[in-house]
Amino acid sequence: MAKDMTLLWGSGSPPCWRIQITLEEKKLQGYNQKLLSFMKGEHKSKQVMDMNPRGQLPAFKHKDYVLNESYAACLYLENQFGGQGDKLVPECPAEQAMMYQRMFEGLALNQKMADVIYYEWKVPEGERHDSAVKRNREALTAEIKLWEGYLSKGPGPFLAGKTFSLADVAVYPSIAYLYRFQLSEDRYPKLAAYYNSLKERPSIKTSWPPTWLETPDETGKLKDI
Amino acid sequence: MAKDMTLLWGSGSPPCWRIQITLEEKKLQGYNQKLLSFMKGEHKSKQVMDMNPRGQLPAFKHKDYVLNESYAACLYLENQFGGQGDKLVPECPAEQAMMYQRMFEGLALNQKMADVIYYEWKVPEGERHDSAVKRNREALTAEIKLWEGYLSKGPGPFLAGKTFSLADVAVYPSIAYLYRFQLSEDRYPKLAAYYNSLKERPSIKTSWPPTWLETPDETGKLKDI
Numbered sequence: 001m002a003k004d005m006t007l008l009w010g011s012g013s014p015p016c017w018r019i020q021i022t023l024e025e026k027k028l029q030g031y032n033q034k035l036l037s038f039m040k041g042e043h044k045s046k047q048v049m050d051m052n053p054r055g056q057l058p059a060f061k062h063k064d065y066v067l068n069e070s071y072a073a074c075l076y077l078e079n080q081f082g083g084q085g086d087k088l089v090p091e092c093p094a095e096q097a098m099m100y101q102r103m104f105e106g107l108a109l110n111q112k113m114a115d116v117i118y119y120e121w122k123v124p125e126g127e128r129h130d131s132a133v134k135r136n137r138e139a140l141t142a143e144i145k146l147w148e149g150y151l152s153k154g155p156g157p158f159l160a161g162k163t164f165s166l167a168d169v170a171v172y173p174s175i176a177y178l179y180r181f182q183l184s185e186d187r188y189p190k191l192a193a194y195y196n197s198l199k200e201r202p203s204i205k206t207s208w209p210p211t212w213l214e215t216p217d218e219t220g221k222l223k224d225i
Numbered sequence: 226m227a228k229d230m231t232l233l234w235g236s237g238s239p240p241c242w243r244i245q246i247t248l249e250e251k252k253l254q255g256y257n258q259k260l261l262s263f264m265k266g267e268h269k270s271k272q273v274m275d276m277n278p279r280g281q282l283p284a285f286k287h288k289d290y291v292l293n294e295s296y297a298a299c300l301y302l303e304n305q306f307g308g309q310g311d312k313l314v315p316e317c318p319a320e321q322a323m324m325y326q327r328m329f330e331g332l333a334l335n336q337k338m339a340d341v342i343y344y345e346w347k348v349p350e351g352e353r354h355d356s357a358v359k360r361n362r363e364a365l366t367a368e369i370k371l372w373e374g375y376l377s378k379g380p381g382p383f384l385a386g387k388t389f390s391l392a393d394v395a396v397y398p399s400i401a402y403l404y405r406f407q408l409s410e411d412r413y414p415k416l417a418a419y420y421n422s423l424k425e426r427p428s429i430k431t432s433w434p435p436t437w438l439e440t441p442d443e444t445g446k447l448k449d450i
Contacts, residue, residue: 065322069329076325080318097290100301104294127354
């Protein structure tokens with residue numbers, strides 16, 4: 001039981017979900033946790049700020065060690081609890097290289113997705129331009145095509161080959177997010193197959209964002225991407 | 226001799242420099258390398274695109290394994306060549322946690338720095354707003370103050386404590402970049418002391434951006450931050 005860990009998280013946030021998946025994979029259940037609401041601004045509450053001065057979720061601690069950056073937390077947990085659960089960093093150098101490469105390319109996917117989905121939230125009204133919206137959507141489309149290509153050409157079925165790894169931990173939440181906002185399964189069939197095949201993996205199913213189960217996404221923001 | 230490695234790089238680019246520092250630290254000299262010019266658009270050349278379809282530098286390979294994302298390359302090199310040169314991931318869990326945490330916070334520093342320095346390059350003329358420039362500068366100032374605070378409160382002299390680690394590899398190039406654009410040493414004395422103390426470290430001195438040695442920065446873009 002991981003009683004010496006605490007996670008403050010928000011539903012659907014890819015960074016939060018990455019840590020939750022890693023904790024499940026490493027058999028670190030039973031940690032202290034609290035679901036907070038971005039809508040209510042709870043990520044700026046004193047409880048969060050005390051752990052994460054950036055006022056962001058996740059806020060995560062093991063003992064006194066603060067690990068708020070999701071990639072940092074995942075790498076740390078794999079390193080410290082390597083012998084528990086599934087190994088998330090492949091030993092084979094070729095697979096390991098691809099694992100790290102895809103894991104970090106995931107940050108570009110996540111950024112480009114946020115640029116499209118949260119444009120109106122991030123850019124004040126007087127600074128918005130249709131040309132920027134168009135450019136962001138084109139950048140996201142090009143990015144998604146890259147991933148569709150990786151999954152078409154790769155050894156599969158996972159992002160770094162034959163085993164589930166930190167590349168999947170890091171990138172799957174972003175891919176699920178794309179489909180939450182109604183990305184076309186027909187236009188990106190390899191990505192859709194990957195998305196659907198991992199839905200039932202215990203670490204992912206158990207940690208599936210609770211708000212996604214309650215309400216379907218009606219915005220369809222990505223359906224024409 | 227690291228004859229089975231190839232690095233295509235640009236002078237001053239923090240992502241390129243991270244890999245160069247890591248290669249020096251891991252005693253992996255003698256690799257194939259080519260300095261390319263961003264100004265001449267050589268990062269979009271066929272030679273780069275063949276290794277890095279994103280058309281970005283660095284483009285890096287070990288044998289046939291492509292590792293273009295700088296964080297991916299650094300983690301891979303440390304993992305594969307752990308027994309050579311200095312160990313870059315501390316074993317002590319507290320130091321290791323801080324190492325990963327600071328390493329990944331470095332991405333926020335780098336992003337906020339780029340948002341200020343490259344605003345005119347990134348945002349087309351018709352989409353530029355003084356309010357955005359002001360907001361970006363405020364965000365960078367707040368970010369730099371965080372790092373000044375970390376260095377004031379931390380165990381030091383390095384970012385994760387008493388030993389040079391991947392946190393320094395990842396973040397030092399961004400901090401050097403701030404001073405290249407004339408950040409005030411007086412206003413951020415801890416950061417300046419850290420910057421100056423590492424200038425002579427062999428891995429850093431050897432890989433210092435050659436264009437920085439040739440021409441001083443005259444833009445002073447960050448001198449009022």
